[in-house]
Amino acid sequence: xxxxxxxxxxxxxxxxxxxxxxxxxxxxxxxxxxxxxxxxxxxxxxxxxxxxxxxxxxxxxxxxxxxxxxxxxxxxxxxxxxxxxxxxxxxxxxxxxxxxxxxxxxxxxxxxxxxxxxxxxxxxxxxxxxxxxxxxxxxxxxxxxxxxxxxxxxxxxxxxxxxxxxxxxxxxxxxxxxxxxxxxxxxxxxxxxxxxxxxxxxxxxxxxxxxxxxxxxxxxxxxxxxxxxxxxxxxxxxxxxxxxxxxxxxxxxxxxxxxxxxxxxxxxxxxxxxxxxxxxxxxxxxxxxxxxxxxxxxxxxxxxxxxxxxxxxxxxxxxxxxxxxxxxxxxxxxxxxxxxxxxxxxxxxxxxxxxxxxxxxxxxxxxxxxxxxxxxxxxxxxxxxxxxxxxxxxxxxxxxxxxxxxxxxxxxxxxxxxxxxxxxxxxxxxxxxxxxxxxxxxxxxxxxxxxxxxxxxxxxxxxxxxxxxxxxxxxxxxxxxxxxxxxxxxxxxxxxxxxxxxxxxxxxxxxxxxxxxxxxxxxxxxxxxxxxxxxxxxxxxx
Amino acid sequence: xxxxxxxxxxxxxxxxxxxxxxxxxxxxxxxxxxxxxxxxxxxxxxxxxxxxxxxxxxxxxxxxxxxxxxxxxxxxxxxxxxxxxxxxxxxxxxxxxxxxxxxxxxxxxxxxxxxxxxxxxxxxxxxxxxxxxxxxxxxxxxxxxxxxxxxxxxxxxxxxxxxxxxxxxxxxxxxxxxxxxxxxxxxxxxxxxxxxxxxxxxxxxxxxxxxxxxxxxxxxxxxxxxxxxxxxxxxxxxxxxxxxxxxxxxxxxxxxxxxxxxxxxxxxxxxxxxxxxxxxxxxxxxxxxxxxxxxxxxxxxxxxxxxxxxxxxxxxxxxxxxxxxxxxxxxxxxxxxxxxxxxxxxxxxxxxxxxxxxxx
Ligand code: SF4
Ligand code: SF4
Ligand code: FES
Numbered sequence: 051x052x053x054x055x056x057x058x059x060x061x062x063x064x065x066x067x068x069x070x071x072x073x074x075x076x077x078x079x080x081x082x083x084x085x086x087x088x089x090x091x092x093x094x095x096x097x098x099x100x101x102x103x104x105x106x107x108x109x110x111x112x113x114x115x116x117x118x119x120x121x122x123x124x125x126x127x128x129x130x131x132x133x134x135x136x137x138x139x140x141x142x143x144x145x146x147x148x149x150x151x152x153x154x155x156x157x158x159x160x161x162x163x164x165x166x167x168x169x170x171x172x173x174x175x176x177x178x179x180x181x182x183x184x185x186x187x188x189x190x191x192x193x194x195x196x197x198x199x200x201x202x203x204x205x206x207x208x209x210x211x212x213x214x215x216x217x218x219x220x221x222x223x224x225x226x227x228x229x230x231x232x233x234x235x236x237x238x239x240x241x242x243x244x245x246x247x248x249x250x251x252x253x254x255x256x257x258x259x260x261x262x263x264x265x266x267x268x269x270x271x272x273x274x275x276x277x278x279x280x281x282x283x284x285x286x287x288x289x290x291x292x293x294x295x296x297x298x299x300x301x302x303x304x305x306x307x308x309x310x311x312x313x314x315x316x317x318x319x320x321x322x323x324x325x326x327x328x329x330x331x332x333x334x335x336x337x338x339x340x341x342x343x344x345x346x347x348x349x350x351x352x353x354x355x356x357x358x359x360x361x362x363x364x365x366x367x368x369x370x371x372x373x374x375x376x377x378x379x380x381x382x383x384x385x386x387x388x389x390x391x392x393x394x395x396x397x398x399x400x401x402x403x404x405x406x407x408x409x410x411x412x413x414x415x416x417x418x419x420x421x422x423x424x425x426x427x428x429x430x431x432x433x434x435x436x437x438x439x440x441x442x443x444x445x446x447x448x449x450x451x452x453x454x455x456x457x458x459x460x461x462x463x464x465x466x467x468x469x470x471x472x473x474x475x476x477x478x479x480x481x482x483x484x485x486x487x488x489x490x491x492x493x494x495x496x497x498x499x500x501x502x503x504x505x506x507x508x509x510x511x512x513x514x515x516x517x518x519x520x521x522x523x524x525x526x527x528x529x530x531x532x533x534x535x536x537x538x539x540x541x542x543x544x545x546x547x548x549x550x551x552x553x554x555x556x557x558x559x560x561x562x563x564x565x566x567x568x569x570x571x572x573x574x575x576x577x578x579x580x581x582x583x584x585x586x587x588x589x590x591x592x
Numbered sequence: 593x594x595x596x597x598x599x600x601x602x603x604x605x606x607x608x609x610x611x612x613x614x615x616x617x618x619x620x621x622x623x624x625x626x627x628x629x630x631x632x633x634x635x636x637x638x639x640x641x642x643x644x645x646x647x648x649x650x651x652x653x654x655x656x657x658x659x660x661x662x663x664x665x666x667x668x669x670x671x672x673x674x675x676x677x678x679x680x681x682x683x684x685x686x687x688x689x690x691x692x693x694x695x696x697x698x699x700x701x702x703x704x705x706x707x708x709x710x711x712x713x714x715x716x717x718x719x720x721x722x723x724x725x726x727x728x729x730x731x732x733x734x735x736x737x738x739x740x741x742x743x744x745x746x747x748x749x750x751x752x753x754x755x756x757x758x759x760x761x762x763x764x765x766x767x768x769x770x771x772x773x774x775x776x777x778x779x780x781x782x783x784x785x786x787x788x789x790x791x792x793x794x795x796x797x798x799x800x801x802x803x804x805x806x807x808x809x810x811x812x813x814x815x816x817x818x819x820x821x822x823x824x825x826x827x828x829x830x831x832x833x834x835x836x837x838x839x840x841x842x843x844x845x846x847x848x849x850x851x852x853x854x855x856x857x858x859x860x861x862x863x864x865x866x867x868x869x870x871x872x873x874x875x876x877x878x879x880x881x882x883x884x885x886x887x888x889x890x891x892x893x894x895x896x897x898x899x900x901x902x903x904x905x906x907x908x909x910x911x912x913x914x915x916x917x918x919x920x921x922x923x924x925x926x927x928x929x930x931x932x933x934x935x936x937x938x939x940x941x942x943x944x945x946x947x948x949x950x951x952x
Pocket of ligand 2: 075078827829830832833856860862863864
């Protein structure tokens with residue numbers, strides 16, 4: 051996030067797009083509710099009538115995967131009405147004129163044919179956001195999990211840049227990061243293109259820096275993404291070491307993923323449970339859990355916080371840092387003699403440009419938000435206050451692109467996936483917590499009541515849902531949260547493997563999977579036979 | 593609060609003190625080390641002025657005023673404690689206590705659950721002089737596994753109602769009737785699950801009597817030992833709410849929000865508040881596993897498992913080169929794990945063949 055969480059109470063206009071915040075980031079959503087109690091206006095763009103949509107002042111129910119078109123049209127209206135922040139654009143941005151020229155063609159009427167949103171509502175949203183003294187944008191995976199995820203993010207940046215809604219209290223472009231430490235994993239360099247602190251591996255100066263630190267050469271070429279690595283599994287990729295990820299259930303195209311991992315010569319997994327992924331491994335290491343582990347993690351507002359062990363590990367479970375170090379030592383790797391997590395963290399801080407100003411002791415109270423470039427620096431709750439790190443904010447010329455797969459006669463329904471309040475990811479943790487089942491006993495497919503009737507389904511009955519990759523059985527829930535022609539499910543339950551169906555395409559820049567859009571066919575089905583286990587039948591793609 | 597050296601002043605029990613415009617008398621007194629007893633006060637919520645325990649005397653005003661709702665004004669002469677005030681507070685506490693079925697509730701009930709009991713003890717107000725009117729009708733039939741609803745211990749402080757509305761914006765809890773008949777309830781008097789309740793547990797944590805209480809923690813109240821609190825961060829989403837993990841011996845007995853957590857300021861959601869028992873679940877892996885000749889995973893010692901893993905990975909690297917090994921770090925594990933995973937491939941193999949789960 052460019053701005054701190056506490057800024058969420060400050061905007062006068064809030065624009066939430068592709069974020070089901072009341073379920074996925076509930077405590078952040080409470081701040082939006084507080085802002086609204088103080089008079090802030092809320093614009094929500096989402097295909098489903100989610101909690102935020104119900105709270106909103108202006109709701110744009112767009113078709114899944116049409117975000118870029120909506121955002122282009124909003125930019126068009128802002129430019130046409132002369133609501134651009136000229137001073138900001140001149141001082142702080144580049145390529146603005148070309149951008150204003152570019153958006154001239156993208157009228158709300160044009161966008162309406164793609165998004166299905168009334169042009170008048172698009173106008174209204176654009177005016178509301180552009181006229182705000184402090185306008186803030188919040189988004190989540192509903193923006194990024196598309197083949198055009200990068201385009202979508204850049205479209206949001208364009209809106210913020212043209213209206214000067216950056217670098218001030220209550221403004222900004224704020225991605226809500228999903229997992230507890232997904233921000234930290236990137237910060238630490240667990241990505242193919244950057245060393246810790248987002249230092250590109252392709253820069254020889256960085257190469258020299260890390261060569262000195264680690265006493266060996268690291269190649270200048272970026273690595274491949276996990277998506278490509280899974281594709282190459284059994285071919286050029288012959289072994290994997292996976293830490294704490296249930297790849298099989300959470301990744302798209304489950305069949306492909308299972309086959310990929312099975313085709314490896316050797317697979318090592320560290321996890322808390324014998325997950326579907328661990329079951330495929332040659333060696334499984336028991337890792338310590340939350341409450342058993344000392345360490346640090348970094349939240350969505352870039353705040354580094356301390357995790358503390360409160361109880362001893364279960365059985366012989368060991369912390370991840372210990373497991374990785376021991377394995378490294380036995381592989382003959384140098385530089386893995388750590389006495390504790392504090393030494394690991396301190397090494398990270400020394401090598402990272404963003405964590406340089408802190409160490410284990412200084413992050414004790416969670417007072418620092420990165421960048422903290424040097425010792426004595428107070429941290430940076432709000433990014434871009436005095437300028438952009440790379441000089442100017444650059445406008446990008448975006449075009450709308452259709453999703454990788456679009457509905458047709460065989461697969462006439464849009465499936466979109468997401469999260470639910472009471473379950474987390476593949477439920478290895480929430481599923482093992484007492485009481486959660488009371489709130490969420492099983493997965494359902496959310497279908498508009500008229501579609502339930504039209505497709506011959508029954509509320510509470512079963513449906514067979516098929517995509518180009520496979521087919522699953524799922525219970526039907528009749529609800530007006532879903533628009534006509536679009537259905538929703540989460541991938542939380544292993545017995546309803548929704549990710550068997552997804553995975554039609556990937557963003558060309560980031561390789562992020564298009565989990566938010568998948569054309570499917572939905573037909574009435576018999577309940578899965580009792581005695582065949584809880585697990586409904588899965589059948590391969592036809 | 594920053595003190596303006598030229599800011600306004602008032603007299604607090606005879607001492608001249610500075611305050612910031614907008615501060616309440618309660619806040620000023622608290623800052624100068626003169627704590628005033630409260631029951632309906634939660635500093636995250638708008639002051640309510642319902643319990644009248646926090647009354648103080650202000651010179652020139654005939655009746656005592658509630659310090660939690662009265663704004664400080666220049667030149668005010670305030671008395672926070674004297675015989676009359678203390679007598680009033682004691683009587684009030686006696687009345688409140690006598691209305692409740694029990695005053696001493698288990699501390700695992702919730703963060704603020706000891707407030708009433710503590711005050712009753714401090715004021716020696718356990719006399720039973722007033723044969724109280726019972727507070728309300730409980731809903732022991734609500735089958736929800738998280739929140740106990742024992743309104744016989746309710747003192748109508750409205751903290752639960754206000755936290756639900758002001759802090760959560762959910763408006764699940766409401767009030768019916770007035771005066772002695774006041775009853776905390778939910779929409780249509782029904783079950784929490786059928787209301788707007790999200791089971792964030794905030795009502796439980798602010799309740800000063802344990803009328804609303806943490807059922808999951810209470811289910812562990814027989815675990816022997818003193819309750820210890822360890823400050824850590826919720827392991828679920830990227831908001832990063834700070835919590836106190838409650839333990840007795842080696843057992844986790846519950847979670848309470850950290851009121852000074854920088855990201856959450858006391859708020860939590862159902863996952864951070866209640867979904868902790870996966871940690872000490874029987875399904876946890878307690879030993880390493882290796883695949884045996886028959887193709888099955890069997891338990892193994894650390895030594896054997898580490899050697900097998902090192903051999904297996906080394907064999908692949910020797911035969912197919914460093915680029916044949918790929919590492920995936922976790923977005924759930926701490927920074928130290930992610931840092932070492934990337935160091936494993938970079939410092940160990942010289943490649944950049946590393947990613948995390950953010951792409952899916
Ligand atoms: S249930 Fe607890 S918090 Fe709610 S009004 Fe009663 S005593 Fe106060
Ligand atoms: S308590 Fe809820 S909102 Fe807070 S970090 Fe945990 S999952 Fe996220
Ligand atoms: S605390 Fe002031 S009236 Fe209750």
